[in-house]
Amino acid sequence: MTDSQPQMQDWNAFAEQWNEQFLDALEENMEAQAKFVESWSETVGEASDETEISDGLEGYARAYETWMNASQQMVDRMNDQLEGEDVDLEEFRDIWLNTSNEAFKDVMSTTAFAKMTGESVGDVLELQQQADEASQETLRTLGFATGDDVVEVGDRLVELERRQHAVEQKLDRVLEHLEDEQ
Known part of the structure; x- marks a missing residue:
């Protein structure tokens, strides 16, 4: 009985640490999604062409689907862990990193994003020229x-x-x- 208590304490400590890390990752994911949605809403709001708005919304929908797939992967891997499979914690990080890359690709491939980027670059170049002239x-x-x-x-x-x-x-x-x- 004494042997099983330390093992149970180790398991409880591991499960508690794992739960904390999962909740932290989930919270960071939600924050990232909120920032993404806010940024995207601003971009789509600035788009004036109906085609750009449609393209922008499609890009956002693809990015949202990518995030939801990642959430499902996280749940699946968590279930695998609970069933006893050895799941490396880095795998969870990799899921979110890969998802971020894919979601940004979905957004960056839209005409609304291209328009926003072009306008931003133009604004920066104009500001740089004004700063150069002032200096x-x-x-x-x-x-x-x-x-x-x-x-x-x-x-x-x-x-x-x-x-x-x-x-x-x-x-x-x-x-x-x-x-x-x-």
Whole structure:
């Protein structure tokens, strides 16, 4: 009887740890799904074309189905564990990681996502250009050389080197001519 008590305590501790990890994973999954739905709702809400909205909703539906399949896989593997099968905890992590990848593929392959990404990139490039212009102006005001100034100096140096080389070639020809006359 004393041998069975430590085994039962080990089992209880293992089951408790496993349940906690499962609940943590389930909570993280729900949070990820909520963030995903919120982000997707914003994207679809911004889409103005009926085709984009339809495509976006189809992508969301595929992603949702992917998440539900992962949930079913989790339940199946948990049942396998409870029935005594040796299930590695990393397998649960892998299910969620693979599911995340698949769900994002479902969403990213839509025209609504492409439109949102294109608009975001355009906005970022515009902001970057404005920041570059502001920093150039600030440097000029403070009396420092700007990137444009450095490029201009570089261009002038290249032109001076080209001219110097041409003068050296002419001078060599003149010297050769003078040597030939002597």
